[in-house]
Amino acid sequence: MSRVGKYPVVVPAGVTVSLIGRTVTAKGKLGELSLPLTDQVDVVIENNEVAVSPRGDDRRARTLWGTTRSLINSMVVGVSAGYVKSMEITGTGYKAAVQGKELILNLGYSHEIRYQVPEGIKITCEKPTMVKVEGANKQVVGQVAAEIRGYRGPEPYKGKGVRYTDEVIRRKEGKKK
Template sequence: MSRIGKRPVELPNGVTAKIDNGTLTVKGPKGELSMSTSDLIDYSIEDGQISVQPANKTTAARQFWGMQRTLVSNLVEGVTDGFQKVLNITGVGYRAQAQGKSLKLQLGFSHDVDLTVPEGLEVKTPDQTTIEISGIDKQKVGQFAAEVREWRKPEPYKGKGVRYRGEFIFRKEGKKK
């Protein structure tokens, strides 16, 4: 039995959900999200809750159970509160600037890195060394944050690079004379 899958997902006030033709759609104050449903899982909406149960007793159905419940929970959380990732930039001359639907990064290369912000995401730079990525889709927010971080991962000697807020970088000592 899945401990996560057993718990139903509560629908807050102002959030509605419906299932049509193998698609679960959730509407809320921040927008609308949908996901395709799995044949191995039964979804039911009743009494302001979405419950997820395996359709049969197969191992595959039980394996999908907890993950599908978490995906449904992410849809509900996204349309009510949204998701946010904050990146910090460390290094001399490293900076970021949000310009409309693009993000300009200066990360020590001979050229600037220009990234196009995906549809549905909002990128802000409160200062030159902080990037705030927010949106209603958890997967899109995390993927874009990972793409930004991929350009200059934090290195272990001086800690220069792009890191998530709160991320610990294991530091190495370096050469000794």
């Protein structure tokens, strides 16, 4: 039995969740997200709660039960509060700036990196060494942050590169004489 799936998703004030056909849609102050459902699960919306239940007793239905509940919860939290990923840039001359719908990164290469900001995502740079990625869709926020980090990941010897604010880099000792 799913430990995650058996708990209903509580819908906060200001968010509306609707079920149209086999698609769950959540609308809130930060936008609108939708999730197509599989044939393995059923969704019931009543009393500001969304309950997910498996259609069968097979393994696939039980795994999709918890997954679907978790995805619906992420949608509800995303349209009400949103998701944020903060990143830190470390290194001499490494910096970031936002110009219109582009993030411009100087990460020690011979050229600057121009990253097109996707729809529904907001990127801000409070300082030239801090980048904050915000949005309603948890998956897209994480993907954008991972792509930015992928341009110059943190290296273990000097700690230079782009890293998440809460990430701990295990430092290595350099060569000895």
